[in-house]
Amino acid sequence: MFTFTKGRARAAAFAGLVLIGAAVVGLTTTDWAVQSGWSPASWAKAAAGWGLASPATLPPVSTAALKDHAFELVQSEIKQGEAMVDVRLTDKRSGKPVPGAVIFARRIDMTPDGMPTMTAPIDLMPSPEPGIYRFKTNLTMEGGWQLSLAAKMQGKSGTVQSRLVLKAVP
Secondary structure: OOOOOHHHHHHHHHHHHHHHHHHHHOOOHHHHHHHHOOOOOOHHHHHHHOOOOOHHHOOOOOOHHHOOEEEEEOOOEEEOEEEEEEEEEEEOOOOOEOOOOEEEEEEEEEHHHOEEEEEEOEEEEOOOOOOEEEEEEEEOOOEEEEEEEEEEOOOOOOOEEEEEEEEEEO
């Protein structure tokens, strides 16, 4: 149950007087709040005032140029424990490997076995050959692991994203 104390009663009375005064002048509570600088009329106006863009005004992200590129595992079964995972980035149109991509996001977890929070550290290593990207990880359990990658390529707009499933075997 809520009870008024003297301080709360005074604050409520003051707020009521302010709203009544605004109504006498012909302002709605929203108009008064905006004119007094008390609060924004809408979050959209507030965001615009702070220089934030709404999702509708953001430029579209184009991945059309990169639908013709994909990562693929060199080996789908990897020995459990400390391991090197090799991934090939290929141009699907020509089948040729694509060197020089910048991999900016990587994660390995056990999502295929229903354990998405079971992750392992993963580090990008030097490439053994053009178009092959090598990762060092520790597959602590046998079973299904998902390698999620995102990369940018020079001269192309958009991002190549892949989720590859591999199996750690004893």
